Amino acid sequence: MLRIGVLVSGGGTNLQAIIDAISNGKITNAEIVTVVGSRPGIYALERAKLNNIPSIVISRKAFNSLEEHDTAVCEHMKYCDVDLIVMAGYLSIVGDKLINEFNNKIINIHPSLIPSFCGPGFYGLKVHEAALERGVKITGATVHIVNEVCDGGPILLQKAVEVKPGDTPEVLQKRVMEEAEWEILPKAIDLIANGKI
Template sequence: MLKVAVLVSGGGTNLQAVLDAIDAGRITNAGVCGVISNNKNAYALKRAEDHGIPAQCISPKDYETREEFNEKFLEAVDALTPDLIVLAGFLVVIPAKMIERYRNRIINIHPSLIPSFCGTGFYGLKVHEAALARGVKVTGATVHFVDEGTDTGPIILQKAVEVEADDTPEKLQRRVMEQAEWKILPQAIDLIANNRITVEGNQVKISR
């Protein structure tokens, strides 16, 4: 059974998609062992508690230095003894020490087709604003492993979503969530839980 720790900053819609997929049997051989947020007001914490999952807030605001926060944050993650860490809208830079310790065991969901509209500064609505400003006809979402760069780790899954003529950033964001993010994040977790993923360099191989 794959133990999954989920890190969140906001509403937790991707967390909910994962929990629903586990309940529905679309994710097998995996369970969420804990949820950590950097925001004490994150609705994701309530989603976790409602599901009987241990949830806690560890915020950089509560520590005098980033180094102290990083240390306490890593301690909290280690205490969960996760096999996989899922960043589900987590807006905190992951400490390098944690990336090294959990190499190819941290995944992130990003609301674009990487390498488009990704990297430093591209998060939340900003991604969809940029896509609309560029006039792309197709956008989507990407699940990737986390490395030391920003959105540069090996790509696991991608799903395209068409841009519509009357889209606003908010409308596009919602459709990317519904049609892509909430589908491929659970799918990626299921693949990992069932040993169907191998990483070779910057390439992800999926076995049948």
């Protein structure tokens, strides 16, 4: 059974997609053992509570340095005996200690077709704003392994989504989540849990 730790910073829609995929059998041989929030009061923590999943807040602001915060997240994941860390809309930077300790065992969902609109500064609505500003006709989402390069790890899965005339960043963000993110993130977890990646 793959033991998953999920890192969250917001509403937790990708977390919900994972929870739903486990409950309806789209993800097999896996369970979420901990949800770590980057700040208190986010709805993702409420989603964890509603589904009886243990959660904790490990806020960057509570530590003197990125290294101390990174160590705290790493120690928590080790304490929970986590096999796979899933960054599901996590907006804090992951440090070297966590990346080295969980080498090739951290995945992230990014709301574009990497290598487009990725790297430092490209997160949340900023990605969709950039895609619309550039005038692309196709965007999408990417699940990739996390390494020391921001959005630079090996790509596991991608799914394309059409950009439609009149899209706003918010409309495009919702379509990318519904048509790509919520499909390929659970699929990647299932493939990992069953030894296919």
